[in-house]
Amino acid sequence: MTPQPTILLNQPLFEGSAGPGPDHNLALPNLVACPDGTILLAHRAGRQKNTGDGTQRLWRSRDGGATWQREKFPFPRTPAGQEGEFRTAAMSRIGPGRLALLLTWLDHPPGDSPLVNPATEGLLPVHL
Numbered sequence: 001m002t003p004q005p006t007i008l009l010n011q012p013l014f015e016g017s018a019g020p021g022p023d024h025n026l027a028l029p030n031l032v033a034c035p036d037g038t039i040l041l042a043h044r045a046g047r048q049k050n051t052g053d054g055t056q057r058l059w060r061s062r063d064g065g066a067t068w069q070r071e072k073f074p075f076p077r078t079p080a081g082q083e084g085e086f087r088t089a090a091m092s093r094i095g096p097g098r099l100a101l102l103l104t105w106l107d108h109p110p111g112d113s114p115l116v117n118p119a120t121e122g123l124l125p126v127h128l
Helices: none
Strands: 025-033 039-046 055-061 070-072 087-097 098-106
Touching: 025 087, 039 087, 055 087
Parallel strands: none
Antiparallel strands: 025 039, 039 055, 055 070, 087 098
16 A cells, blocks of 8 residues: 655645745745654746756744744855855655755856756856
């Protein structure tokens, strides 16, 4: 028998800002439930889906998702010594008391240069 998922919260957790700003587009969420009941959420925030100002936000809930506290993201946006963006953050439990976090960092072109080819919707040259 296939295990059925448990619905923790049947409403939006977060919504982007209605007007322009650094939180206008929230995307690429990743949740992990910890054995102590804590839930961690990482997601991308930026002005638009493919803008170079994208960064990761990290949230923690200690009450099953009823309330959330924003946590400091543990890595700078310049891991290679230059500006870029954390595109995704995938979290997974890897052992008792241990989490793994896989980050995708792009050396996004400066300013509002496009990240994707508008005709093919494929990524333009970037370094991962």
